[in-house]
Amino acid sequence: MSSVLLIPLLPFIGFLINGLAYPKLSKKIAGIIGTIPPLAAFALSIQLFLNFDGNAQIIPITDWIQVGELSIPLALQIDQLSIMMLLIITGVGTLIHVYSSAYMSHDNGFGKFFAFLNLFVFFMLILVLGSGFVTLFIGWEGVGLCSYLLIGFWNQKNSYGDAARKAFIMNRIGDLGFLIGIFLLFQEFGTASYQEVFESVKSGSGNNLGLIAFCLFIGAMGKSAQIPLFTWLPDAMAGPTPVSALIHAATMVTAGIYMVIRANALFELSPEVLHFVGWIGLVTALLGAAIGLFQNDIKKVLAYSTVSQLGYMFMGLGASAYTASFFHVMTHAFFKALLFLGAGSVIHAMSDEQDIRKMGGLKSKLPITYLTFLLGTIAIAGIPPFAGFFSKDEILAHLYHHNILMWSLAIIGSALTSFYMFRVFLVTFHGDFRGTDHQAAHLHESPIAITIPLIILAIFSVGGGLINLPAFVGGNEFLAHWLNPILPEGANESLEVHFASLEFLAPLAAAFLPAIFAFQVYGSKKSVPPADADIRGIQKIIYDKFYIDEAYDFIFVKPINFLSNFFHQFIDFLIIDLLVETVGKIVKSSSNELRKIQTGTIGFYVFMMVVSIAIILAWTLKSWMF
């Protein structure tokens, strides 16, 4: 039991040491102190995984809030789902810590960076380990805070600070919904602990389940960057690249999916909400993929791709394909972290250049990055037998049986994904070098601390599909069996897909054809995306992200600014200030007059005293005299 507590505690200790002492620690020591906690937590998680007996375990820490009937304990829950999440977070987290120790080595805030990363890991672990919605919410808010801190890590630049605030505020909107959901849970069930809530739900008690599920899902929309709260994620790329990989691709943004899987009992009973989840996911997946088509910032492409992939996961949830969604969370964590870290390696080599139009021909200079990025691209495009193929196709297979329209739209999204990923890959690594001479002289393969995590993640991106290999190709569906106890009955019926069917061939075509097309355009012809000024027509609209940011600016930000200005200048100045200041002025001027009585002449004081005594006397004797 103590080892379970140690898992979140170790990163927290790392945060305390690095956070308090970072100005005094050398970079080397800070890096070691920062990297050991997630590594140790990973080791403990593996031990936990191996020794797990199949029964969920609650580890109470303390009674947190005790007011009247309300009792909110602070406790951790160990079950199939949280162990899997533990492995992903600490495993990918450790690799990214190692990577960061090289990537951030020139940065002055090195120790601070590691402190924030450790704090993030701590909160993320609390999020997945919590035994109730309140504990989950602590982690939920904590990761939001760390995300804000790390997006704005290079806060000397104003736009980065803006991006950080945008992420924070967007998340707050979702969190409000989440919080209301928790309040409703308390109102309905008097508790927010998973076991009690889900037991009551399963026994058929409780009203308003749909509303609760919907409110919780609003939280997930904010955290997992779904329409309409997705615009913060692409902007979040302002943070250092390892942060994008860890927080904005592999772990934090999947918290929404984790939450929905965790609360599957609740969502299963509100089919209309599940339906909504599916469609939101679908629209997000298509929109993200479409915007990704023409972006030229390597990290922006990956960001929109993340938005799009998260959409796929929600689509899967919408079709009650919890295992498939979680499978995709896992494989996505591998290949998206790999792609981000690869992009980081490229950016590092290109002296902080992120525009793919100024790269090209990096293949020979960065062989390891090239190869691993290629593997990641194949994995995300869904080409068999890489990890992304199995996880995405499992979602697609469930969609096929759930709703054929959703399925066909998802296939289109899948084709877009394949195209934009190969586009980025080819423009970056193939063709001719288009950077400056200075950058050319600087080109070098990244140090070993960067390439090793790339290689490990590449191995997982290639072989990750084995975790849940479907039975009809000879797999044992490990993940499905593992997650079975926490999922609704019948959710894990394995789907048989025939090799010659449309269901099997369409995703394959969607993966291969766009890739071949991308090879034609960007590989053989060596075309380069046009400069900003030359982008026209529909391409321009997509390049400018469908003007969604501008629309939000127009619909929400501008009116609120206008209203604030109105209140500031009119209500505040003319009405409130006038009222308050008039009161002050009256007091001031009357005291100005009154102070003239205080002449300082003793004779006058004595006279006033006698007069006052006479008046008091007359007053007291009044009744007696008359």
Add this chain to the structure above:
Amino acid sequence: MQSIPDIIRTIPLTHYILLSSALFCIGVLGVLTRRNAIIVFMAIELMLNAVNLLLAAFSSYFSDPAGQIFVFFIMAVAAAEVAVGLAIIVMIYRNIQTIDIGLLNKLKN
């Protein structure tokens, strides 16, 4: 031989009240109108003694010795107070070479 209370009682009580009221008013007027600190001081003593007189008279008329005891105490305290007051006046004189209370307006600032 008549006792002192008996002698006091030979004059009606109203006379005592009128006399001490008159004395008290004179004292008040003295305090209000005079600017010489010594005279103000004397006027204060006048008021004090007007009260003393009244106390003694009532004490005799009601055969209650408490009033006379009060008078003794007031006289003793007044003596001490006079000593202090006169000392203050001496100090004022040493500082501003006058005992005109009209010039004592330093409290204003």
